[in-house]
Amino acid sequence: MSNAATTETKPAVETIRIKVDGREIDVPKMMPDWQGKMVPTTMLQACQIAGGEVPHYCYHPKLPIAGNCRMCLVEFGTPAMGPDRKPVMNEDGTPKIAKSVLPYEPTTPRGAIACATPISPGMEIYPNSAATKQMREAVLESLLINHPLDCPICDQAGECKLQEYSVEHGQAESKFVEPKVHKPKAVDLGPRIMLDDERCVLCTRCIRFTKDIAGDDKLGIVNRGSYNTIATYPGTKFDNNYTLNTVDICPVGALTSKDFRFQMRVWFLKEAKSLCTSCGTGCNIVVGQRENKVYRYEPRDNDAVNGPWMCDSGRLNYKWIGRADRLSQLIKKQGDKAERISWTAATKEISDKLRAAAAGSVAIIASARQTNEELYLLKKVATKTGALTDSVARNGAGDKLLVNADKNPNSNGARLTGIAGAELGANIAKIAEGIKGGTIKTLIVFGEDVTKHGIGIDLLGKLELLVVSDILPSKTTEAAHYLLPGCAHVEKRGSFTNVKGRVQKFMKAVEAPGDARAEWEFLHDLVHNVTGQNGFVSIEGLFNQMATEVPAFNGVTWASLGDKGVTVQI
Amino acid sequence: MSFTVTASFEAEIDELISHYPVNKRSASLMLLHATQEEFGYISKEAIEWIAKKLELQPINVYELVTFYPMFRQEPAGKYVLKVCRTLSCALGGSHKLHDHLCTKFGMDPHKHGLQTSKDGKFSVEFVECLASCGTAPVMMCNDDFYEGVSNDKAEEILKKCS
Ligand code: SF4
Ligand code: SF4
Ligand code: FES
Numbered sequence: 001m002s003n004a005a006t007t008e009t010k011p012a013v014e015t016i017r018i019k020v021d022g023r024e025i026d027v028p029k030m031m032p033d034w035q036g037k038m039v040p041t042t043m044l045q046a047c048q049i050a051g052g053e054v055p056h057y058c059y060h061p062k063l064p065i066a067g068n069c070r071m072c073l074v075e076f077g078t079p080a081m082g083p084d085r086k087p088v089m090n091e092d093g094t095p096k097i098a099k100s101v102l103p104y105e106p107t108t109p110r111g112a113i114a115c116a117t118p119i120s121p122g123m124e125i126y127p128n129s130a131a132t133k134q135m136r137e138a139v140l141e142s143l144l145i146n147h148p149l150d151c152p153i154c155d156q157a158g159e160c161k162l163q164e165y166s167v168e169h170g171q172a173e174s175k176f177v178e179p180k181v182h183k184p185k186a187v188d189l190g191p192r193i194m195l196d197d198e199r200c201v202l203c204t205r206c207i208r209f210t211k212d213i214a215g216d217d218k219l220g221i222v223n224r225g226s227y228n229t230i231a232t233y234p235g236t237k238f239d240n241n242y243t244l245n246t247v248d249i250c251p252v253g254a255l256t257s258k259d260f261r262f263q264m265r266v267w268f269l270k271e272a273k274s275l276c277t278s279c280g281t282g283c284n285i286v287v288g289q290r291e292n293k294v295y296r297y298e299p300r301d302n303d304a305v306n307g308p309w310m311c312d313s314g315r316l317n318y319k320w321i322g323r324a325d326r327l328s329q330l331i332k333k334q335g336d337k338a339e340r341i342s343w344t345a346a347t348k349e350i351s352d353k354l355r356a357a358a359a360g361s362v363a364i365i366a367s368a369r370q371t372n373e374e375l376y377l378l379k380k381v382a383t384k385t386g387a388l389t390d391s392v393a394r395n396g397a398g399d400k401l402l403v404n405a406d407k408n409p410n411s412n413g414a415r416l417t418g419i420a421g422a423e424l425g426a427n428i429a430k431i432a433e434g435i436k437g438g439t440i441k442t443l444i445v446f447g448e449d450v451t452k453h454g455i456g457i458d459l460l461g462k463l464e465l466l467v468v469s470d471i472l473p474s475k476t477t478e479a480a481h482y483l484l485p486g487c488a489h490v491e492k493r494g495s496f497t498n499v500k501g502r503v504q505k506f507m508k509a510v511e512a513p514g515d516a517r518a519e520w521e522f523l524h525d526l527v528h529n530v531t532g533q534n535g536f537v538s539i540e541g542l543f544n545q546m547a548t549e550v551p552a553f554n555g556v557t558w559a560s561l562g563d564k565g566v567t568v569q570i
Numbered sequence: 571m572s573f574t575v576t577a578s579f580e581a582e583i584d585e586l587i588s589h590y591p592v593n594k595r596s597a598s599l600m601l602l603h604a605t606q607e608e609f610g611y612i613s614k615e616a617i618e619w620i621a622k623k624l625e626l627q628p629i630n631v632y633e634l635v636t637f638y639p640m641f642r643q644e645p646a647g648k649y650v651l652k653v654c655r656t657l658s659c660a661l662g663g664s665h666k667l668h669d670h671l672c673t674k675f676g677m678d679p680h681k682h683g684l685q686t687s688k689d690g691k692f693s694v695e696f697v698e699c700l701a702s703c704g705t706a707p708v709m710m711c712n713d714d715f716y717e718g719v720s721n722d723k724a725e726e727i728l729k730k731c732s
Contacts, residue, residue, distance in 0.1 A: 220633040222633055224637050
């Protein structure tokens with residue numbers, strides 16, 4: 001297993017020397033296109049490498065090139081060739097550059113769209129010249145002709161390319177005095193998408209996304225000229241499970257999320273890097289929150305996992321985090337008597353009982369929605385007490401793009417830490433038997449309602465000790481002797497191992513309610529008390545310790561996970 | 571009118587498609603023309619049928635139908651009057667002619683696109699250049715072409731329509 005330590009041998013990259021705004025630079029001759037295929041590098045990519053963004057609307061690195069918005073026009077030149085097909089030289093010996101000009105108007109620069117024009121040796125690109133700026137202004141002016149300029153009520157404001165470029169390249173006053181063409185507003189395009197056709201710049205990003213990425217050719221441009229309108233075929237809905245990605249890539253405020261529109265100004269949102277937990281793919285996300293309330297998930301670029309996309313169902317699965325019935329009190333129950341106790345008291349009492357438990361009298365069911373670190377700590381408790389352990393399998397439908405049939409975010413974490421075997425849930429029947437037969441007297445449950453998975457309320461009633469940690473109430477939490485309120489993943493840090501063995505970490509976005517504490521924190525104390533082993537009080541230390549002890553994670557460190565994770569052997 | 575495809579029409583369509591062996595999609599416009607000729611207009615059912623024939627999504631065909639002004643999504647009148655509105659005819663009085671026809675049939679002269687009289691007999695449409703600038707204003711009544719059409723001349727033409 002040479003997981004983290006795989007060294008990449010980079011083949012020598014063939015480069016081309018060009019000039020960007022007078023600065024010489026070597027750029028790769030070929031670069032990956034939207035599908036990752038190597039194709040000639042474009043002027044836009046070359047300018048990016050040179051450190052400057054060429055303004056653009058229709059170009060998107062992960063979509064086929066359309067070249068329709070013309071925003072990326074730049075002035076450029078190529079080495080002049082003599083009639084002898086030899087480069088013409090200046091007096092100082094440098095190659096003479098023939099600037100691209102209109103054929104019959106040699107004083108007028110003829111720009112090219114940077115997004116679709118390949119570079120060639122000796123080419124000079126002038127992304128900041130006066131001529132380039134003039135082209136940009138002209139394009140912007142025409143894009144704004146029919147634009148309603150309703151930024152104050154537009155959800156895109158603050159992350160709108162039209163707004164940004166208008167500030168940089170636009171004019172304060174419109175020269176256009178004719179009446180604007182009015183187009184449909186608040187068009188219900190599908191269950192999650194609202195369209196404002198007047199704001200659309202017709203870049204076709206949404207059309208290309210749904211056709212070429214989502215494989216659902218549902219959108220098109222209907223009507224003609226200034227009446228051009230993005231639409232679905234009459235009577236049909238834009239309703240695949242990836243529609244909200246079009247809201248992300250729409251460079252303006254034309255496509256808005258029904259869930260997010262008018263909820264919050266984007267500049268008030270504080271962001272945290274996190275992961276989606278709705279299936280085993282583990283799409284990388286950014287959580288946007290304000291005043292401890294989560295407002296949205298957005299995909300975060302990671303080519304090893306989700307590219308720039310995520311599915312709609314995962315994106316919208318965050319509302320439960322702020323639910324009013326979240327478990328927020330640490331409760332101890334004896335008979336009918338329930339009381340709130342402190343974490344110190346609870347940890348001590350549970351530890352004492354576990355230390356006194358006869359070998360083999362304890363069982364642990366830990367959800368594959370818990371983190372690698374938490375499962376690792378629970379495994380330590382299991383080893384010490386000789387406990388039978390397992391997780392719960394959670395299967396659903398998958399698709400060809402991102403959604404996985406495994407609805408647990410961390411089934412592989414459960415396997416690699418030894419909490420579960422290859423088949424999740426295979427031990428549950430045995431645990432139920434053990435409780436029935438009286439050999440298992442203590443059950444520790446993390447994050448599952450076991451009454452739905454073969455260990456009914458009657459069996460739970462037979463236990464001498466039932467310790468449950470969860471975030472939402474269930475039949476199992478009701479039966480607990482100790483109920484330890486845990487954290488949603490956005491309320492703590494940790495890592496998951498996705499279906500392909502990608503170990504990825506996530507950061508904290510919001511505070512947990514009431515008594516709730518990150519599970520790894522109190523598990524750390526419990527493990528210390530029960531096993532006598534010293535652990536780490538920081539997530540970094542804990543992860544690194546786990547990585548030395550769990551073979552699959554050998555060589556990986558919390559720091560080496562970076563923002564995009566590391567793939568391990570599963 | 572329901573959309574019923576006759577065997578001979580389907581054979582005609584299949585023959586048209588066979589002209590485009592590399593990419594059936596290229597047959598889209600030909601199929602739309604043939605359909606409008608056969609049914610007088612292009613209904614929703616027709617769009618869906620064409621899309622299926624060409625292995626496309628209906629939106630792909632619908633885009634074309636809405637793009638080209640010559641395609642109709644509603645049945646037209648028995649007589650379709652096309653008045654040229656391009657520059658020479660506009661200077662030669664085509665707006666007056668168009669106004670006259672619209673008013674006569676109770677239509678709004680400022681509305682976009684083809685309009686049909688209540689009795690379904692006449693449709694009036696403002697179109698781009700009919701290629702007879704020297705004899706402006708010009709008009710077509712179905713496939714017949716008329717030059718120098720004054721309001722009086724238009725009335726004469728209409729009289730012949732029964
Ligand atoms: S709706 Fe947005 S993404 Fe789609 S064409 Fe218009 S501007 Fe582009
Ligand atoms: S594919 Fe899975 S991980 Fe990705 S967003 Fe959807 S549910 Fe979440
Ligand atoms: S980015 Fe739209 S034409 Fe290049």
